[in-house]
Structure formats: structure tokens, C-alpha cells
Amino acid sequence: MEASRHAGDVAVAVAGSYGVEAMFTLSGGHVFPLYDGAVHEKMPIVDVRHEQSAVFAAEATARLTRKPGLAVLTAGPGVTNGVSGITTARFNGSPLVVLGGRAPQSRWGTGALQELDHPPLLAPVTKLAFTAASAESVGQDVESAFRTAIAPHRGPVFLDLYMDHLFSPAPAHAVSTPTPSPLEPDTDALAGIARHLAEAERPVLVFGSDVWMDRAEEAARDFAEQWRLPVIPNGQGRGILPSGHELLVTRARSIAFGQADLVIVVGAPLDFRLGYGWFGGKEGAPLAKVVHLADTPSQLATHTGTVGSAAGDLSLVLWGLGSACENAGVDPTSYAPWTTRLAEAAKAATAADAELLNASADPIHPVRIYGELARLLADDAVVIGDGGDFVSYAGKYVESRQPGCWLDPGPYGCLGTGLGYAIAARLSRPSSQVVLLLGDGAAGFSLMDVDTLVRHRLPVVMICGNNGSWGLEKHPMRLLYGYDVAADLQPQCRYDQVVTALGGGGELVTRPEEIGPALRRAFDSGVPYLVNVATDPDVAYPRNTTGL
Template sequence: MDSTKHAGDVAVAVAKAYGVETMFTLSGGHVFPLYDGAVHEEMRILDVRHEQSAVFAAEATARLTRGPGLAVLTAGPGVTNGVSGVATAHFNGSPVVVLGGRAPQSRWGSGALQELDHPPLLESITKLSFTASSAESIGQDVETAFRSAIAPHRGPVFLDIHMDHLFAPAPEHTVRTPTPAPLEPDPDRLAAIAKLLAEAERPVLVLGSDVWMDRAEEAARDFAETWRLPVILNGQGRGILPAGHELLVTRARSTAFGQADLVIVAGAPLDFRLGYGWFGGKDGAPLAKVVHITDAPSQLATHIGTAAASAGDLPLTFWGLDTACTNAGVSPKAYEPWLTRLRETAAAAVEGDRELLESAASPIHPMRIYGELNRILDDDAVVIGDGGDFVSYAGKYVESKRPGCWLDPGPYGCLGTGLGYAAAARLVRPSSQVVLLLGDGAAGFSLMDVDTLVRHRLPVVMVCGNNGMWGLEKHPMRMLYGYDVAADLQPKCRYDEVVTALGGAGEMVTSPEEIGPALRRAFDSGVPYLVNVMTDPDIAYPRATTGV
């Protein structure tokens, strides 16, 4: 044993072997050796103002790089403050390792500061949640955490380490090959999917976040283009087909899902965002057959029957499907009338949006903001959504031109992700525009972490759609009860001045013609800059209750 190495050194060295470049944290004495290890190993330390932002930043790093992210949380409240971030990573399938401090083993059970048995609290939202057994085991334990996090299906892992073990000398650890072997899809299952495509007249292909996370974006695009399949993108699947692509029919989503006779969902759960897997049945059409394709058997839908399913490495799956479709005699020409119809429906929807995207109405219609923003965004801009109604408009009207450029909280719907996501995006994509779209409600969860952006010199453009309310609650409650409570925020709150007070910059916008110039000033500023746009409180985002 090298007596100059303590367990913190060993833990950080293992993380580096798995490609980790940044440790996200909030200072705490229980984890000092991990900071010391980061200094020794020349790993960047980015400290935040709330532990949830540390975990959200680690999660965004994982989702943008498709490698593991690392958050380090001190014991007790440090860990519990990070739980929402871990839950978000769980639902997004993000490979995040959270290393937690833990009260000393030598004093365990006697009431040490922040003594808490953390692993049971995180067990249901992690792939693995455990405590390192000794200083000697820490190298292997940390490797176990990383190997579990990146194995299909990816997800968060929690490991806490007793304080006295972390300070103790520990043996160096040699990391095995970090990348797990891919899971081969079953050829017979792929043949069954190809047979359904050969029989279909109105298929739709849905590409979700795991297509990006599994590095299958090129294979998926090639498959769609070869067989001329209409495509709808979900989550981080955005950008796999760029905005304007002839096969991209997201703007005809209602017609596509309502009239399809076959829907193939790849890399996304059949959750509320996809009507729980119920497609077809619109205007007299029969229910569609459903195919579910995932990266691991654990992700296959069990709440609804499917016509076929496949679990395995997604690049291998799409390559295998291509061969299976050739063998099954699938004809791309058979789908052309259906594709033409969906393209015409999508084009009509785009044309119908033009009036509101260019609206001169005062108070400002939220859509005008996105009309202005779309003119400024570069092809590789990273767009982050953190909010309700305001960000719902972004999901509909901001179409990515490249994959891996969209971040939102995902199906868990946790607000407060934005500042952590933005910090990570600026580190991971230093030459790209980074835009954080905030509802005024969401701003209250994490705006203090503008201080983090300022201290670490991370310029981000923030756009706050400020209607002075919890719009997702106020309008539905009024519809249900004829009144609302607990749904109002301070009207015209100066969130821009909060950012300025924290060392950034910003301005308030009250008329539509001011939006474009304000956004350009924000991008040109080179500092964290918030454009605080006062929007019409009477406008609610129109949504379907099924998620379709």
C-alpha cells in the first residue's frame, strides 16, 4: 500500500478512468478527501449553491457527453437535498454516480453530526445504492458504481463512504475495461418487426432519448431514410432528424398518432408523453399495432400489450432491422401517400403558427419569444427548458437541428433543473450558444445558482417567460372550480435584477419589438444574462390530457 494515497485519491482516480472530468459539489467536511483527490488528479471542481444543482449538473453532463457524470454530496442534508436530482436521473436513464459523505464508522450509532443511513432512502430511484465497506474496498466499490451506472439500462448509482474510511490510507486500484459489452438483439424479434412493417400502410417511427444515449442516432436516421418512415422525435431524440427534414412530422403528431396503423417506439418509454402506448382510433381508424424497442429488457412496456418488441443495443438493433426489412420485402413506396399526407398536415401547422410567432400583441404572447429566438439560434445551440407553460411552447416551436442539443427535466417533470443543466452545458459545449428557458415559477427553484455561473465564468443566456403565476395550475384550477388559490406569483418580478445583483446582467422586456434586440444583447454580453419577458397571463398553453 502506498501510504501517501488516501481513499479520496483512489476514488477520484477511478472516476477519471471512467472519463469524468468535472466533480460537481457543495462544500462539506465529510467529503474533503474527495476534493483533495480531485486536486491531486487535476479534476475540475465546480461548486454550486444547492446540492440539487450539483446532481442536475452531473446529470446534464451525462446526457450531453453520453458518459458518466459525478456529483459529490456531503452527509445528511447534503444527500437529501440531492434526492430530486437523483430521481430525475433515474427517470431519464442518466448514468450519474453520486458519492456521498457518511458519518464516521467509529462513531456510528452515537449521534454524530449528520448521521443518517442514506442508501435505503435512495434505493428505489437508483440502480444500486450502497455503503463502502472499508478504506481498502473503496477503489473496487467506486468502480462497481460506475460500471453499474453505464451498463444498460443506464441510470444513477449512489455510494456513500464513512468519513473515517475516506480519510484513511487506501490501496491503488486498477480499473478494468470501462465499456460493457453490447447486448445483441434477438434476430427473430427483429424479423417480426419487419413483417409488421411489410404489412403496414401508415407506420410512424418514434425516436426517443435512449437512441441518442446509445449512440444510435446515425443508425436510426439511416433506417428511417432507407425505408421512408415518418418520424416523430421525443426527448433527447430531438435533432436526430434536423428541423425541416422531409420525414420529420412532429408538427403532424396528432394526425400521425391518431391515424397510424403501426407505431414503432424506439428508445422511449410508453408513458404519458406518448399516450401510454395507445395509438390510432381517431376518426374511425382502428387502434394501431405497437412495437416497443429498448436498450434493455427492463425497459420494455408491461402495462400494455405490444405486437412485437426488442431489447438490445440500439445501433445493432437498427442495423439488424435494416437487414430484416430487406428480407421481409418491405417497400418504402407503400408509405408514400401516408407520408405526403403527414407532410402536408405538418406544413399547414407551421404556416398556421406564423401569425403568433410574429405576434405584435401586447401583453406579449409567449410564442413571439420563440419566433424571435429561432432567428438567433445557431445549429449547435444547446437549448434547456425548465418550466411549465412557457417551456411547453419551446418543446413545440424550437426544433433542434442537431442531436444532443436539447435538455428538459424529462418525464419526472422536476422544476429547478435549469441552472445545473446550464452550468454543465457551458462546460461540455464551450463554443456553443447555451440558452436556458425559464418559467417564472421555475426560476424560484435555482436562480441563486447564477452565482455559480458568475464565479466560474460560465456565460449563459437565460430567457424568463414571466406571467406572474403558476400557469399549469392556475388555468386548470379555474376551469375545474371557478376560482384558484396558491397559484399567483409576484407580478412583473425583476428576476433580471436578481441576476444583476449576483454579478451577471439582464433586462426586463415589456413590448414584443424589444425581444429580438434584448436577445442579441444577451448573446453578445459574454456573461450570465437574463432577459425577463413579461408575457400575457391570460394565455394558457393548449394541451391534450393524454399527452398525445
Template sequence: ATETLTPSPLEPDPDAIAEIARLLAEAERPVLVLGSDVWMDRAEEVARSFAEEYRLPVILNGQGRGILPAGHELLVTRARGTAFSQADLVIVVGTPVDFRLGYGWFGGKDGAPLAKVVHLADAASQLTTHMDPAGAAAGDLSLVFWVLGTACAEAGVSPKAYAPWLAKLAEAASYAVAGDAGLLASDSDPIHPMRIYGELNKLLADDAVVIGDGGDFVSYAGKYIETKRPGNWLDPGPYGCLGTGLGYAIAARLARPSSQVVLLLGDGAAGFSLMDVDTLVRHRLPVVMICGNNGIWGLEKHPMQMLYGYDVAAELQPQCRYDQVVTALGGGGEFVTDPSEIGPALRRAFDSGVPYMVNIATDPSIAYPRNTTGI
């Protein structure tokens, strides 16, 4: 009798991969989205090689940030709006096609058809079910990229075909960077939250671990902090589980004893777990904590005002001295209200060698500019 061999569940379906390669060969404006599972599957190097071989514009998501370092010519995260609205093919790898990716609605700008969507995951159970993608495959993500690279060569995918599209996105990204320069250096009083990131970016080392725990304040971080290595960004995830930051910081400091560890806290998030600074102090784990303190639940207050014209249960104590909580627990800290003092305060925090809170009063009237509320 002839023995029938069942493919390993780690191996992607070759027919599905061939179809995805065909879609790439037909595309003129593709975008490759690399998410957390690419890093967690240890597929970051082969993913980067695939993108570079076929000259694909890349947008990074979650812990996929850093697979292409800040400044890489294929990294078009700062042109995200243009990329997603004008793409004709979006390949999403290692992340759910959820609200962070518009539930898979790409393209369609100026009467153009919606983009085709491909979803690649490390397990069939992780493939999207709320939509019917043009292509999908599951398997070990390193194998997926290796097999897809071979299939693209066989399908005649030409990197040169995407050059005009890549140039357009690079121009859009440069335009966005130039447009944001003013606010990243803003001297406004009260402090604009973007000024904090303008100062922080000057001080972050290549191996810095950046942790976001908050709403609007961390949304700015997601846009303006571009990590240089994969796995060096942590946040509350798609369900927005506030309060994870201190636990992440403790683990990051233990796992990366020689790296900068920076915890970005909204003032709402600080209220969930700030007492865990005691653990940092007792175990001598230096972490720089930056609190964007606007005295409100910004991610709730501003959408309620936009949708209903009023808000409820969205107020916090104005200019609460979270830094004094940290100093009471044995760490260091200070309160900043002058934008010119942000940089010096951050340098003192990094030089302190102790758990240190830079508590920065920011303007509560400023809402993070969203295209969707996720509803």
C-alpha cells in the first residue's frame, strides 16, 4: 500500500502560497504589514530579507516594530494613511486584522477599488474569519517567508515594478515628518504631549526597551517612537488592558539589564499599578517612568465629547503628584510644567540609576488625532 504523508502543520500550503505570489505579481501598490508574531516566531530576519529582496513598502505593528529599524528606506509607517488608502494589495503577517488595521478595509480612495487582502499567520486558528481574504496561509512564519520568496521568483515578481509606489510613499513619509517637526519642538504652555516625544527620541539608545501603558499619551508614542530593534516595544495590546506597564518594566529590566527601560504612563494607567514601584525599588531595578499627566481619561473624554457633546466619569485629579508616590516608595521623581525642562528632567532620570518618575503636566484640551474610534 502507498503511504500518504500528511504535511507538517508548520509548513504552509504550497498552493495557497503560490496564489499569494500571483497576487503580488499582479499588484502595483502592495504593502507588507509585519506584526508581533513575526518577532515572537523568530522570523524577523527572514521577513526583513523578503521585504528587501522584493522592495516592498513595510508598516510595522506591535512587537514587529524594529524589524526594519527607524530610517530604513522601506519603512513607510509614517505614510500609513496614504499606504492603506491607496494600496491595491495588503499582506498582513503575524497580527490580527482588527480595528488597528481597519478590519481589513484598505484602498478605495478616489474611486479606486478596495485593496485585496492577504493574511498570513503561524496557526490556522489565527487566520481572519470576519472577512474573505484574497489569500491566506498558516505555518511557521520563517517557512512562510522562505516558501513565499521562492514562489515569488517563480511567479515573476519584479521588485522594480513597485519603485514608483515606494517613491510616492517615501515622499509622503518625509512630508509627514516635516509637518510634525514643529509640534515635536513645541513651546506651548500647557505642554503639548508631542514635545515629550521630541525630547525622548534624542535620548533613546538603539537597544532601548519602550513600554506603553496608556491611551492617548501612548498613541502618540506608537506614532513617534520608532524602535530600532524588534521586540523592544510593549503595550497593553488590542484590548487596552491598562496597568500592565509596571509588570512589563520589571520583566524588561531583568531580561535586559544593560538596556534603557522606559515606561510611558498615562495618568489613568498610573493609577492601576504605580505601587509596584516598590518592587522596582526593593530589587534595585532602575526604570525611567514618564507620565503624561493631563488630568483626564483622554481616550474616553474626547470621543464622548465628539459623539455626544458631553462626557461622564472622565475626569482625574489635575496635576496629581504621581512623582511623589514614586519618591515615597524610595525612587526618584520630579514634576515638570515647563517644556524647556523636559529634556533636562529626562537626562536626570536616565542618569539616576534608580526607578525615576518624570511627571509631566500636559494640555488636557489636546486629543490624539484619530480617523476612527474603533466603533
């Protein structure tokens, strides 16, 4: 396009320059020029049934493609409906740009429809939240939004645009995209970390989501294999070592974290998922030394003591640490008995899984579903988790075979991500299986967006673990008080019929032997298809309070 007709054209053209391939939105008059710009730029518009799904889809696109995602929200409630999705992106470090509509500047302060000053609401959960100053500045402002979103540490940016500015003529904007120099880690810090590894007898290596997002998965795998370190993945760190790899000891997690003397955490916060950074101390072992490696200094833990830390481009960090290990004389044979012990424990746990994965119990144990699903998953299948107990079992029993193939809500723990994530996965990975795992509680947040899957012809296999309750709350409440309230849902609710009513397919499964055939029908259907499995309401995922 040689000349822009209005500011909406400019905004979309800038987004396209940053690799955006789709706009996720729910229709709103305040942002019509952005839709017009998408038409002019031939950018697909994916319209959803709730703004949260638009933001979740854009966020998941960023996490799967490692390019910025774009959501467009109309003014007022359109923006506020997207806040949970934007917050999720903040916690996940997802490079997301949200363009919001805004009541006209010419009417500002007079009570125009959906007049709300959005940036103060979004500032606490974004890297940057601001308003475009004029029609003429829209190109530069949108470019600033994208640059900020993709700069380490990645995260969401919110920019709203006055409605009358969007409709106004605006000059074309030439995007300049200089390649920033990657942040180099401190070599002295890496040398100190290598010395700790040289002294360790029971080391453990943790790979988190930022390893994937920083495109450091090759460096991570090389480092683990060169130094023969047992690995536990976290979040999108899954698949960096594929399922079945001899160094992958996820199934020995309790032993590894409970008895390690050194834990090196790469690209993951030391949050509740990792016991807040406290490891060791089990069965007479002392507390472990902890090393934290992150993509930027702002991500390094400050709430717990670490014996070493380093920040920088994670490929450079891991390559540099490998060189430091050579200089420090790290000898994998010194901790080989520990590595062997964890590998054997993981193998034994996997063998013991067979009983549950093939259980014939009726009512259905939720683990049986994963036993059947494992037989059908391709190596590049994208598996999405949206739920409590049911998805917790997936975290334990589903191991990715390739990196970038697992999506869950992340540390913010927001239910309702599932349909948005599924939309993004099907568009980003058109040739892969896409499987959405839903708790019946989570299904209630976003199942209407099956309509979006149907309208845009996006086949997805959905599996609902339906125990008729908010299991993540019901069982702990019973433990605390001897009773529970506000934790029950309708038993065997026909979520499958919701999907069929919206134009997809589905069925209810009540017996364990029916699970496998139903899943095969779902994969073969070529439409959005929900297998609604009635599971045992008395089965609770085993938890403790430490996150270990």
C-alpha cells in the first residue's frame, strides 16, 4: 500500500512489520479503522465470542511462534474484559500488544459511550500502558509498543487510540527494526557457578519457559547432555529433552528436589511451582545450593538466597557456563551415581504408572484418560491444559516429545485460557494435532468460543475431565473444615452437547473401555470435537503445600 488512508492502516502495517500474522478481536465500533487496515493489509481477522479469548489467543500465538501477538479490543468493557488475559501474558513473559479503542478526544470528558481512561488500569499488569497522542503519532506509538513488548524481558504492552484519531488521515510510517545486541552474561558469575557444580554430588538442572522463548532450547539440551545433568522441565521447558530421554527425570521430581545439593534453575522464576526456591532438606539431606539463570537481571530471584546467578541471552549464558565448566574441571563421573539413581527412580515410577494408565476402575480414574491419549499423540502434538486437578494429572503424565508443544496458563493460574489457546495453536500449527484438556470448571469460562472454532474451521480435540466439582477446592476444603460449599457442579453435565449445538461434535463417556474409541473418533472427525469423560469425583490429585 503506497499511501495510508487513515491511522488504522498505519497501525496494522506497523504490526505486520513486526511479524504479526493475525488479529484477534471481538467486534467494536471504536476500532473499525483497525479492521479496515487489516483488510487493506490482508491480515486475517479472527473474531471471537469474548474479549478474554482474543487476548488469550494472541498471547498463545506469541508463546508458540515466539513472535509478538496482537489483540484488538474495543473501548470500555472490551478492554476490561481482556485484563485477565493481559495479566496472564505479564506473568508468562509473552510479547503481546493490545490495541484498545478509546472514546473520541473531541468528546472526551462529556460522557461519551464507553469513555474510560484505560492506561491507569493496565499499567500494573503491563510493561507499558499509554495513549497515542495524535493521528500523526500512531505509527511511531505502535512501533514503540511492539519494540517494548519484544525487548527482554518480554511482556504485554497496552496502547489505546482515540476513535477520532483512528478515523483521521495519517502519514505512512517506515519501521526501523535494528537488531539489538544480545545481553552478555557476566563471565565471573558463570565461573563461580561452574565451581559450585564441580563440587556438587547431587545436582539438578531445571529448564523453564524462557529457555524456549529465548530460542535457547538447542543450547540447553547441549549443556545438559555434555555435562550429564538430570533435568526437570517447567512450563514450556517441556520437550527440550524429549519424552524418554535418559536425563529427563520428571517422574523422580520428589527425590530430585528433596535430596539435591545443587539446583540450577534456567529461565523460570523461583515461584510456588518450584517451592519458592527451597530445595533439599529431605531424608537427612541439607538444603540445596541454588543457582538462578535468567534472560534479564529483573528476573533474578531476590526473595531467597542463591549461591550464584547470571543474566543474559540464555543461549549465551548456557554456552558460557559450558566453557566455565571446562575451566573448572567439572567431572560428570563425580555425580554419575546420583544421575543413575534418578534415572532408575524415574524409570520405576513410569513402570508403576501402568496400573493407573490402564485402570479399569468404574467410575473412571482421570489418569486412565492420559493412558489412552498417549497412544494417539503424534510427536508434534500441541497439548493445552486449562483446569485444576484434571490438568495437574496431565502435567504429571503427559511428556512432550518436542519443545514448544505444551501450553498451560502459567503461574497466574487463570482458568478460561483453553479455547483462546486452542484457536492460536490450530492457526500457528496447522499440520499438528491440537488437544485441549479441560476441567469441567474451566469449560464454563470459554466453551462458547467453540463457535469461533467452528466458524473459522479450526478442528481441535477437546477432552473434558468431568468430575462434577471444583475439585481443586472441594477436597482441600473438606480436609480443612470437614465439609465443602460452593464446590459442586452439575454431575455429568453435557458439555459435549454444547459443542454439537455450536456445530462441532462430541459425546459423553462413562465407562473406561469407551475412552480410546471416543478419542479416535475425535481425532478422525475433522471438526471441533469434545470427549466428555465422567470421572470419579472422589479422586483428588495428591498435593503438598511446598509446590514440590
